[in-house]
Amino acid sequence: ADKLPNIRILATGGTIAGSGATSTTTVGYTAATVGVQKLIDAVPEMKTVANVSGEQVFQIASENMSNEHWLKLAKRVNELLGQDDVDGVVITHGTDTLEETSYFLNLTVKSKKPVVLVGSMRPSTAISADGPINLYNAVILAGSPDARGRGVLVSLNDQISAAREVSKTNTSTMDTFRSPDLGMLGYMQGNKAYFYRSPSRRHTADAEFDVSKLDRLPQVDIVYGYANVNRVAVDAHLKAGVAGLVHAGVGNGSLANTVKPALVDARKQGVMVVRASRTGSGIVTRNGEANDDELDFVAADNLSPQKARILLMLALTKTRDSREVQRMFREY
Numbered sequence: 001a002d003k004l005p006n007i008r009i010l011a012t013g014g015t016i017a018g019s020g021a022t023s024t025t026t027v028g029y030t031a032a033t034v035g036v037q038k039l040i041d042a043v044p045e046m047k048t049v050a051n052v053s054g055e056q057v058f059q060i061a062s063e064n065m066s067n068e069h070w071l072k073l074a075k076r077v078n079e080l081l082g083q084d085d086v087d088g089v090v091i092t093h094g095t096d097t098l099e100e101t102s103y104f105l106n107l108t109v110k111s112k113k114p115v116v117l118v119g120s121m122r123p124s125t126a127i128s129a130d131g132p133i134n135l136y137n138a139v140i141l142a143g144s145p146d147a148r149g150r151g152v153l154v155s156l157n158d159q160i161s162a163a164r165e166v167s168k169t170n171t172s173t174m175d176t177f178r179s180p181d182l183g184m185l186g187y188m189q190g191n192k193a194y195f196y197r198s199p200s201r202r203h204t205a206d207a208e209f210d211v212s213k214l215d216r217l218p219q220v221d222i223v224y225g226y227a228n229v230n231r232v233a234v235d236a237h238l239k240a241g242v243a244g245l246v247h248a249g250v251g252n253g254s255l256a257n258t259v260k261p262a263l264v265d266a267r268k269q270g271v272m273v274v275r276a277s278r279t280g281s282g283i284v285t286r287n288g289e290a291n292d293d294e295l296d297f298v299a300a301d302n303l304s305p306q307k308a309r310i311l312l313m314l315a316l317t318k319t320r321d322s323r324e325v326q327r328m329f330r331e332y
């Protein structure tokens, strides 16, 4: 067993650690009830592919994920990856915000060692639960030399995806994790990881963000665009003292006449404004549907509003200069 990789499993909750009333309960179950040792014991096959040990970092349904959870997790991952006796980390996580935690770690983990996020769509008590096979594959992936240096990875449903691109796209099917337009990085098949490409934006060891000394992050919120929208939400966030706002606009990040003046007011008060899109794919062009140079706004590139929020929070830990923030949105 000497040559097997040492993989630490950090458990955070979610449906993968959920249980239902019966084996046919696949909705209306309770997330985050099963502890990490039980998750490991359910997949004894892992012992043949890695030396696995577990640790419960917290135990929540991922709709309750917070900045504080992220800081705690990032610090722990960095601590572990700094140890010679840890070759990779697997994080079990609820699927609702899995894409957000992955991108946060993609920007804050300081190592080339593999970090793999995994979840499931069916609770552990269900017929054909997907958690055990997903966990098994995630452990193999985290122990694969080929996974090194590719940024934080997400693996469910026999697929490998990049933290920056992947999103939960369906409320309940097992093929819910997709990277619209850009596609996955590879497959898990026959106990092996197969890669076909790598993310091209900066990440992990090459990222400039450092959360090691932070115990909170700047407040950044999202406001949504839709027909008949008004400025109430922007004003409320402004009043609450937000440091940044991501506008999940229609189309190419368009701003309604009713909302634009509110965002201009926000910017004048020092709030950083990022224009994103609610469409789910594509680039929000700088100076496209709004004159960002003149308004001093930032365009989100092709980051979803929820991922733009994460990059903006981390950007605001380093700068209050909108051009510098725009540079980061080009590079990460």
Ligand SMILES: NC(=O)C[C@H](N)C(=O)O
Pocket (backbone or CB within 6 Å): 013, 014, 015, 016, 031, 060, 061, 062, 063, 093, 094, 095, 096, 097, 119, 120, 121, 122
């Ligand atoms: N499938 C899941 O994991 C959903 C659950 N609500 C969670 O994100 O924790």
